[in-house]
Amino acid sequence: MNLLWELVKKEIKETFRNPRYIVFTVLFPLIIFPAIGYLYNLGFQTAQERIATLTVYVVDLDQDEVSQKFIQYLQDRNITVELVDPSQIDGLDYVVLFILPENLTESYLSGERGSIEIKVRIGSVSFSSMGVLDIGNRLVAGFEAYLRREAMIEAGLDADFLNDIFSTDVYVRVEDWGMELPSQQLASLFIQIFIMPWVVFGLVVSILQVSAAMLSEEKEYKTLETLLTLPIDRKILALEKIMGSMIVAFAATAAYAAGFLIYVAMLGFGTRFTVTGGEGLDIIEESLSISLRPEVLLLLTLLFFLTVLITGGIGLLVSLFTQDTKTAEGVAATVSMPIMMIILLGALIDLSLLPDYARMVYFSIPYVYLMKSFEYLVIGRYEMYVVGIIVNIVWLVIVMVVLAKMFESERILTMKISFKLGLKRRLLS
Amino acid sequence: MEAVKVENLVKKYGNFVAVNGISFRVEEGMIYGLIGPNGAGKSTTLRIIATLLKPTSGRVSVFGYDVVGEADKVRRIISYLPEEAGAYKHLTGYEYLELMAKIYAGDGYREYVERGVELAGLGGRIYSKIGEYSKGMLRRLLLARALMTLPKLAILDEPTSGMDVVYATEIRRMIKRINGEGVTILLSSHNMLEVEYLCDEIGIISNGRLIAEGSPQELKERYGGENLEEVFTNLVRGV
Structure with missing residues (x-):
C-alpha cells in the first residue's frame, strides 16, 4: 500500500506540475463556464435595460379613438412614446415602431x-437582440387584452x-x-435530468484523456522500460495508473x-423567466428539495467511484496501443464518442419503448447508472444504485483482468495502433 | 557463482530473428560487455535478461533465477538502464532518486538516496526539475539511479551513449567504482575503447549470433589487432 501510494504521489506530481494539465483540465472549465455565464447575462441585461428604457415610435395615421387609447396604454406603463411622421421613418433611430x-x-x-405594422431594428443577430424581436407583438397582445376587458x-x-x-x-x-x-x-426535473448526462460525459472524457496520457507519456518519455524492471507487482503498476488518473480526474471533475x-448560478437555473404583455418581467421560482440520506450518499459515492x-x-x-x-x-477522444452516444441515448429516447433484450443490453452498460443517478434519487429507487454497483464491479473485474494480462506481457512495450494498417505489433528494439 | 547464464537464446518477431541461439555466462563480480553493430541483437538480449521481453526459446537465468518463471525475484536483484531512458521531467532529480529508492528499500531508503545523490554529482541541480537537465546530466542521474541500490546485477545498455568525453569518462569511473563494491555489470556499447577499458570479458554479437568471446587481451591475441576496434573489424569482415 505504501509503495502504491508513493507511485500515485509520483503521478500526481507529474500531472499537476505540468502546466498543460493545469490549464486545460482545471483552469479551463473554471474560466470558460463563468465566462459563458457572464456573457450570456451581459446580453440578457443589455436586452433588459434596452426594454426598460425603450422609446416606442408610433406613426398614427388613424388619429382616432383606438390609436389614442393605444398610445395612452403604452404611456400608462411608463413607456416613452414618440409620434412621428411617415416621412421621418427612413432616418429614424428606432428599436420598435408601430404604424397604426x-x-x-x-x-x-x-x-x-x-x-x-410593427417595425423592429436590431444591430446584429445575437441573444440580446432576440429579446427585442417580440416586444411589439407582446405590447399589442397586452393592448388587445385591455380592450377586451374594457368591452366586457x-x-x-x-x-x-x-x-x-378555468384554472x-x-x-x-x-x-x-x-x-x-x-x-x-x-419540467423542472427534466432540465436537471438532462444535465446529468453532460456532467457524466465531461467526467468520462477527462478521465479517459488523463489515464490514456499517463501510460503513453511513460512510453513517449522512455520511462516505461525502467518502470517495468522495478521490483513492483505489475498489478500494482496497473492500479497505480488507474488511481493516479482517478485523482487527477477528480480534480478535473471538481473544476468542471x-x-x-x-x-448555472449566473443564469439563475431553477428559475424560469417569462415576459408577459408589457407588464414587465415575472419570475416564477420552482425549487425542488431532495433529501440525501447517508446510506444513499454512500451508494452514490461507491457508484461514482x-x-x-x-x-x-x-x-x-x-x-497500450x-x-x-x-x-x-x-x-x-474516438473511444469517448460511442460512450457519449450510450450516455445520451438514455436521455433522448423513451426506454420503455425498447424491446426487453435491448433494455437488458442498455442496463448492462456501466455508465447508465451514474447517468440516471439523479433520476433514481428523485424517485427514490435506490435499489438501482445497488444494481449499478454490481454491473460496475463486473465490468471493473473484466477491465482489470485484461489490463493486468497486458501489463504482465511484453505487448505493453510492443503493441501499436496504425490507422493505415490496422492493429499490429511492431518491433521497437 | 554465475551471475548470468544464457543458453541457446532465440528471440523472433514474426519472421525476423533478432537473437539466434546465443549462449554466454557472466561470473559474479565481473564487468561483461556485449559489443556489435546496430541491430546485432545486443539490446534485445539485455531486455530479455532484464525481464522485459520473453525468449522465443532457450533459457536465461540471473543468479539462478529464471527470467521468465521467476521474473519477480530477478527484478529484486537487478537494475536496468535502457539505452534511450528518460525520467519524469516534472519531478526533481532528488525526488526521482527518492522514489526509486523507496521502491527498492521501503523505509530504509535514505542510504540509497545519499549514494544516488553522490553518484549523480549534480550538486545543487539535483533539486531542479529533470525537464531542465542537459542530456549528460540526465544520463548521470539515470546511471546513479541504476547503481545506487548496489544491485547484484546492473544491466547497462549503452551507458555513455551520446555523451561528451568528460561525462563519458566520469560515468566509466562510476561503473568501475560500483563494480569494486561487488556489483556485477553487464553492459553493451558501440565504443570499443570504453569496452576495452571497462570489461573483464567481452562477447561480440553479429546478426543475432555470438561470434567471439573472451577477455580483451585474449580476443586481441586470437583475432589479431592492436585494439578491440581492429578485432571487431576483422571479425565482422570474416577475417
Whole structure:
C-alpha cells in the first residue's frame, strides 16, 4: 500500500506540475463556464435595460379613438412614446415602431380585424437582440387584452372571471418511475435530468484523456522500460495508473462541476423567466428539495467511484496501443464518442419503448447508472444504485483482468495502433 | 557463482530473428560487455535478461533465477538502464532518486538516496526539475539511479551513449567504482575503447549470433589487432 501510494504521489506530481494539465483540465472549465455565464447575462441585461428604457415610435395615421387609447396604454406603463411622421421613418433611430393605419378605429368599431405594422431594428443577430424581436407583438397582445376587458366591463360582464375561466392542474404519470407528479415539477426535473448526462460525459472524457496520457507519456518519455524492471507487482503498476488518473480526474471533475455550478448560478437555473404583455418581467421560482440520506450518499459515492475506475482502466487499455501522448489522446477522444452516444441515448429516447433484450443490453452498460443517478434519487429507487454497483464491479473485474494480462506481457512495450494498417505489433528494439 | 547464464537464446518477431541461439555466462563480480553493430541483437538480449521481453526459446537465468518463471525475484536483484531512458521531467532529480529508492528499500531508503545523490554529482541541480537537465546530466542521474541500490546485477545498455568525453569518462569511473563494491555489470556499447577499458570479458554479437568471446587481451591475441576496434573489424569482415 505504501509503495502504491508513493507511485500515485509520483503521478500526481507529474500531472499537476505540468502546466498543460493545469490549464486545460482545471483552469479551463473554471474560466470558460463563468465566462459563458457572464456573457450570456451581459446580453440578457443589455436586452433588459434596452426594454426598460425603450422609446416606442408610433406613426398614427388613424388619429382616432383606438390609436389614442393605444398610445395612452403604452404611456400608462411608463413607456416613452414618440409620434412621428411617415416621412421621418427612413432616418429614424428606432428599436420598435408601430404604424397604426388610417382605418384602425373604424375597423374595430365595425368588428373587422385591423392590421398594425410593427417595425423592429436590431444591430446584429445575437441573444440580446432576440429579446427585442417580440416586444411589439407582446405590447399589442397586452393592448388587445385591455380592450377586451374594457368591452366586457361596458357590457356588464365579470371581466376578471371571463379572462381566466378555468384554472388547470396538469399531472403527469411516468410509467418508468411508477409515479404521478405535477407537470411544473416534472419540467423542472427534466432540465436537471438532462444535465446529468453532460456532467457524466465531461467526467468520462477527462478521465479517459488523463489515464490514456499517463501510460503513453511513460512510453513517449522512455520511462516505461525502467518502470517495468522495478521490483513492483505489475498489478500494482496497473492500479497505480488507474488511481493516479482517478485523482487527477477528480480534480478535473471538481473544476468542471464548480465551473458549471457558477454558470448555472449566473443564469439563475431553477428559475424560469417569462415576459408577459408589457407588464414587465415575472419570475416564477420552482425549487425542488431532495433529501440525501447517508446510506444513499454512500451508494452514490461507491457508484461514482467504480464508474471512474472503469473509465481509468479503459483509458489505460487505449494507451497500450499507442506510443505517444498525442495519439493516445486522439484514440481516447474516438473511444469517448460511442460512450457519449450510450450516455445520451438514455436521455433522448423513451426506454420503455425498447424491446426487453435491448433494455437488458442498455442496463448492462456501466455508465447508465451514474447517468440516471439523479433520476433514481428523485424517485427514490435506490435499489438501482445497488444494481449499478454490481454491473460496475463486473465490468471493473473484466477491465482489470485484461489490463493486468497486458501489463504482465511484453505487448505493453510492443503493441501499436496504425490507422493505415490496422492493429499490429511492431518491433521497437 | 554465475551471475548470468544464457543458453541457446532465440528471440523472433514474426519472421525476423533478432537473437539466434546465443549462449554466454557472466561470473559474479565481473564487468561483461556485449559489443556489435546496430541491430546485432545486443539490446534485445539485455531486455530479455532484464525481464522485459520473453525468449522465443532457450533459457536465461540471473543468479539462478529464471527470467521468465521467476521474473519477480530477478527484478529484486537487478537494475536496468535502457539505452534511450528518460525520467519524469516534472519531478526533481532528488525526488526521482527518492522514489526509486523507496521502491527498492521501503523505509530504509535514505542510504540509497545519499549514494544516488553522490553518484549523480549534480550538486545543487539535483533539486531542479529533470525537464531542465542537459542530456549528460540526465544520463548521470539515470546511471546513479541504476547503481545506487548496489544491485547484484546492473544491466547497462549503452551507458555513455551520446555523451561528451568528460561525462563519458566520469560515468566509466562510476561503473568501475560500483563494480569494486561487488556489483556485477553487464553492459553493451558501440565504443570499443570504453569496452576495452571497462570489461573483464567481452562477447561480440553479429546478426543475432555470438561470434567471439573472451577477455580483451585474449580476443586481441586470437583475432589479431592492436585494439578491440581492429578485432571487431576483422571479425565482422570474416577475417
